[in-house]
Amino acid sequence: FYSVKSYNPAMSYALAICHLGDRILGAPPFLQPFPGSERALTLAEVQEMQKRLTAAGFDTGGTDGRVGNDTMKAIRDFQAKAGLQPADGYGGLKVLAKLRQGG
Incomplete structure (x- = not known):
């Protein structure tokens, strides 16, 4: 991989x-089906997601707009804590919306 x-x-x-x-x-x-029904996040949205995850206590390793291993782990941990299923580390629109709501 x-x-x-x-x-x-x-x-x-x-x-x-x-x-x-x-x-x-x-x-x-x-x-599990690949989350293809959601559009990909823009660079600005990924950076926003990383900032919101970091502010919520989930270490993304920075806010560079690239979804690497640290960001995926932060997303997975956030999904698990927020009850979002599956907790797969995919940071799409649903994750960003939940973060905007305050988790």
């Missing part, structure tokens, strides 16, 4: 390529 991300850091790309490899080897489809 991290080798694929070193080629292209987009999470959706890495997931797609690795899942394709898994499927070729006979693994089943995704257990």
Whole structure:
């Protein structure tokens, strides 16, 4: 997974390529559908999400607008605390809306 991300850091790309490899080897489809119904957050929205997560006590490792491992862990921890399911570390519009409401 991290080798694929070193080629292209987009999470959706890495997931797609690795899942394709898994499927070729006979693994089943995704257990949870990929959150494709939401549009991707803009750079400003990712930075806002990182700022709000940090203010709420979830360390994102900075507010650079890039969703790396620290931001994903912060999102996952926030989702679990806020009761958002699945707590998968995907920072989409639902997570940002919940953060705007004060968590």
